[in-house]
Amino acid sequence: MDKIPILRMGQFLLVTIQVDLYDRLALNLESDLVQMVSKTDARGVLIDISAVSIVDSFMGRIIGNIASMSKIMDATTVVVGMQPAVAITLIELGLPLAGVHTALDVEKGMALLRTKILTDGEENEYSDESYDDSE
Amino acid sequence: MKANISRLFHKKKKQVIDLWMNNQLQDVSLREDLISNDDLRAQSEELVEVLVNKLNDDNLSVVDSADFDDVYEVLGGISITRARQGFSPRETGVYIFSLKDALLQILQEEFKNDPVSLYESTMKVSRLIDSFGIVTFETFIKGREEVILRQTDEISEISTPVIRVWDGILALPIIGTLDSSRTQIVMENLLQEIVASGSSIAILDISGVPAVDSLVAQHLIKTVSATRLMGAECIISGIRPEIAQTVVHLGIDLSGIVTKSTLASALKYAFSMLMLEVRKKQVSSGNNSRVVNG
Numbered sequence: 001m002d003k004i005p006i007l008r009m010g011q012f013l014l015v016t017i018q019v020d021l022y023d024r025l026a027l028n029l030e031s032d033l034v035q036m037v038s039k040t041d042a043r044g045v046l047i048d049i050s051a052v053s054i055v056d057s058f059m060g061r062i063i064g065n066i067a068s069m070s071k072i073m074d075a076t077t078v079v080v081g082m083q084p085a086v087a088i089t090l091i092e093l094g095l096p097l098a099g100v101h102t103a104l105d106v107e108k109g110m111a112l113l114r115t116k117i118l119t120d121g122e123e124n125e126y127s128d129e130s131y132d133d134s135e
Numbered sequence: 136m137k138a139n140i141s142r143l144f145h146k147k148k149k150q151v152i153d154l155w156m157n158n159q160l161q162d163v164s165l166r167e168d169l170i171s172n173d174d175l176r177a178q179s180e181e182l183v184e185v186l187v188n189k190l191n192d193d194n195l196s197v198v199d200s201a202d203f204d205d206v207y208e209v210l211g212g213i214s215i216t217r218a219r220q221g222f223s224p225r226e227t228g229v230y231i232f233s234l235k236d237a238l239l240q241i242l243q244e245e246f247k248n249d250p251v252s253l254y255e256s257t258m259k260v261s262r263l264i265d266s267f268g269i270v271t272f273e274t275f276i277k278g279r280e281e282v283i284l285r286q287t288d289e290i291s292e293i294s295t296p297v298i299r300v301w302d303g304i305l306a307l308p309i310i311g312t313l314d315s316s317r318t319q320i321v322m323e324n325l326l327q328e329i330v331a332s333g334s335s336i337a338i339l340d341i342s343g344v345p346a347v348d349s350l351v352a353q354h355l356i357k358t359v360s361a362t363r364l365m366g367a368e369c370i371i372s373g374i375r376p377e378i379a380q381t382v383v384h385l386g387i388d389l390s391g392i393v394t395k396s397t398l399a400s401a402l403k404y405a406f407s408m409l410m411l412e413v414r415k416k417q418v419s420s421g422n423n424s425r426v427v428n429g
């Protein structure tokens with residue numbers, strides 16, 4: 001059975017999905033990830049889905065679930081690198097993934113996570129480091 | 136008796152053309168300003184030529200026979216050239232139907248003493264020519280439809296440009312009504328450009344959208360949500376007072392979206408999000424404005 005590797009990077013967990021997700025794989029990822037969050041006490045989770053070209057409503061829900069689970073375990077989840085077609089599909093499916101933070105690429109996602117951790121739970125509307133509202 | 140019709144037309148081809156031309160020249164609605172008599176004659180001869188060649192007694196009563204493909208092709212060509220020359224579809228129709236008069240005149244002379252055959256052949260010939268007339272209309276409409284389709288494509292293509300206004304800031308002015316198919320194009324173009332340029336802010340300017348109803352608003356919300364999923368922020372600008380009124384009256388909730396009244400204020404907001412600042416240069420170093428990283 002394939003497994004999606006979960007890499008540890010300091011305070012963060014890095015998940016890069018390089019294959020098209022099927023349902024069982026996604027469910028495994030979900031349970032592995034929460035286990036890993038609790039084991040490593042991670043503060044942030046970064047999921048790179050730039051290689052995912054097909055999603056369905058189930059996939060969208062899993063991503064939403066992972067984010068909510070990490071959130072209640074006090075780890076911020078950022079989804080990065082979503083393909084335009086995937087974004088359109090999720091919107092058409094009525095899954096705007098409210099509550100999930102997004103970024104264009106891994107670099108921007110990391111910056112976003114860092115600001116999130118630095119502000120430590122303090123809600124910041126324009127959370128990307130470079131986004132910080134100066135007003 | 137029946138066997139004679141096609142042979143008869145073949146034999147009297149010259150006479151058919153002459154009669155037809157005569158009919159046309161007598162017609163008061165003849166447009167000599169659009170086509171010269173010589174051209175008209177050449178056109179008519181071509182049609183009669185291909186018709187009598189293809190006509191035989193078997194296919195005379197089968198108007199959609201494959202034998203007539205060539206005839207329909209010539210007819211289509213005539214219809215299109217005449218449409219380009221400025222003939223109305225009615226004039227082209229009259230032109231084809233005047234051929235019927237010529238053919239019927241011939242039949243009348245031939246079957247003077249045989250009313251039954253005359254009736255039969257007349258019916259067949261008129262059905263055939265009626266079908267030809269319809270083909271000219273169809274070709275005319277098809278030509279028009281092609282033009283309309285091409286223009287629709289062009290409109291949807293030219294009306295959704297994605298502009299890079301600053302490093303990391305995209306602007307997308309929307310002109311005209313937003314329907315589902317256009318929203319799809321707008322969304323795709325915008326998302327693709329976000330990926331290509333790595334921009335983190337997109338400004339959707341709707342000052343060129345004549346009216347915003349609940350459907351258009353839903354499309355806008357979808358676009359904003361999709362942009363957000365990609366990891367970019369989307370600002371809607373160009374909210375005119377009338378639009379604000381309708382949106383609130385319709386009870387549409389835009390509170391989750393950053394909205395600005397003008398593109399300028401949206402750009403200002405985007406600058407502040409990217410921690411950029413626009414400042415006037417000191418007089419000593421020139422009078423242009425410049426942007427410095429804050």
